[in-house]
Amino acid sequence: MRIIQISDIHIPHEVEKTHDIPVRENFSRILTSIASLQYDALVFTGDLAYKEGDAAIYQYIKQELSSISKPIFYIPGNHDSPELFAQFFLENASSSILYYKKTVQNKTFLFLDTSQNYIDAAQIAWLKTELMAMQDVVIFMHHPPCYCGVEYMDTHHALQNQEEILSVLYAHQHTISVFCGHYHHAKEIISKNVHVHICPSTYYQINPVGLQFAIGSKEIGFRLISFSSTIKTEVIWI
Numbered sequence: 132m133r134i135i136q137i138s139d140i141h142i143p144h145e146v147e148k149t150h151d152i153p154v155r156e157n158f159s160r161i162l163t164s165i166a167s168l169q170y171d172a173l174v175f176t177g178d179l180a181y182k183e184g185d186a187a188i189y190q191y192i193k194q195e196l197s198s199i200s201k202p203i204f205y206i207p208g209n210h211d212s213p214e215l216f217a218q219f220f221l222e223n224a225s226s227s228i229l230y231y232k233k234t235v236q237n238k239t240f241l242f243l244d245t246s247q248n249y250i251d252a253a254q255i256a257w258l259k260t261e262l263m264a265m266q267d268v269v270i271f272m273h274h275p276p277c278y279c280g281v282e283y284m285d286t287h288h289a290l291q292n293q294e295e296i297l298s299v300l301y302a303h304q305h306t307i308s309v310f311c312g313h314y315h316h317a318k319e320i321i322s323k324n325v326h327v328h329i330c331p332s333t334y335y336q337i338n339p340v341g342l343q344f345a346i347g348s349k350e351i352g353f354r355l356i357s358f359s360s361t362i363k364t365e366v367i368w369i
Contacts, residue, residue: 132236133170136271136354137161138312139208139332142188143181150335150346154181155191157333157351162195164369165353172235173201176312176330177208177246177273179220184212189219204233207246208273208313209288216246230254232261238358239265243272245313249291259299268307269362275311275329276300277322281339284314300325308362310354317352317366328364330354 140158143149165173180188184207196203205220206229207213213226221229229244241261244254262268274290276297290296300307301323309327315337320327331352338347352368 132172132238132358133168134172134174134235134356134358135165135168135170136174136176136310136312136330136356137165137333138176138273138330138353139178139315139334140175140192141178141181141210141332141334142192144185144188147181149181152335152349154334158192158195160369161333161351161353162199164367168355170201170355173199173203174271174310175203175205175220176271176310177206178210178312178332179205179208179216180210180212182210184210184215186215186219189215193219202233202235204240204242204271206230206242206271206273207244209246209248211246213246228253230257238269241268241270243270245272245274245290248274248288250296255295255299262299262303266305268303268305269358270307270309272309272311274313275320275327276309276325277320277327279314279316279318279320279327279329281314281316281318281337282342283337283344284316286342288313297322297325310356310364316347317354328354328356331366331368 207216315332317331336348338345
């Protein structure tokens with residue numbers, strides 16, 4: 132089984148300025164690139180909207196994806212509107228519960244909601260219950276659950292209650308693979324039993340060095356994840 136992860140597409144209104152980067156064109160290039168690949172599901176890990184969620188932006192994204200027949204799963208990022216996100220991308224969901232689990236080819240995946248920059252108590256309780264019933268675990272979420280060595284993001288935009296979340300993950304007796312975005316930087320981190328894989332953005336990549344925001348690269352890409360007896364993953368740059 133293979134899953135394609137796309138993150139931080141940050142689709143703007145057509146009149147919005149985006150650092151002279153053709154964001155909508157980048158998204159189209161990504162979709163053209165994955166069209167030639169064999170995969171079983173597509174996952175978007177948040178920040179679908181440029182600055183804030185908007186019905187017109189979400190409708191544009193849905194239209195661009197309308198020809199894809201594979202299952203598509205979505206989780207919100209901090210730039211998304213929970214209410215509109217639930218309406219457009221999560222059928223039968225309320226804006227207060229945007230986390231869920233799905234099974235693809237007999238493998239269950241957990242999808243967490245970090246759109247408020249933290250994970251609330253109800254979601255943590257749900258996560259603990261789900262982990263008790265699982266061995267090796269795969270989680271999709273927007274924020275990484277730990278610091279990742281991208282100085283600007285670690286300092287200004289890290290998950291607020293990451294220590295609490297890590298304590299839950301560390302208590303699990305098996306490997307937990309986390310596929311996330313948010314940092315606009317492709318990276319992999321192993322922290323005890325938690326293996327974190329950050330997907331690059333389709334907008335720009337952030338310079339990992341320095342406490343001030345700086346674009347490090349305008350190269351874009353997505354992540355390909357293969358599941359068999361083990362998990363193999365690679366970033367595809369285009």
